[in-house]
Amino acid sequence: MIVCICNNVSDRKIRQAVDEGMSSMSELRENLGIGTCCGKCRSCAKSVLRECLDNQAPAALRHVQAMVFQQSIQAA
Numbered sequence: 001m002i003v004c005i006c007n008n009v010s011d012r013k014i015r016q017a018v019d020e021g022m023s024s025m026s027e028l029r030e031n032l033g034i035g036t037c038c039g040k041c042r043s044c045a046k047s048v049l050r051e052c053l054d055n056q057a058p059a060a061l062r063h064v065q066a067m068v069f070q071q072s073i074q075a076a
């Protein structure tokens with residue numbers, strides 16, 4: 001789905017940007033141009049960004065839990 005028509009930015013492109021480390025609207029604006037023309041995409045872009053970040057949090061938590069578990073095994 002195209003989120004920003006003015007700059008031809010899709011939700012997939014936003015997800016890819018978040019996977020690469022972007023985590024704010026200002027970063028999306030600077031790197032993808034989202035919201036830099038008419039601005040009508042900002043609300044939708046924020047929703048996609050929030051959804052991506054929410055989905056990343058459980059994965060990051062699982063990674064930390066796995067690291068702690070590994071360290072506890074090595075210490076035993």
Ligand code: FES
Pocket residue numbers: 003004005006007034035036037038039040041042
């Ligand atoms: S639709 Fe994104 S700036 Fe116009």
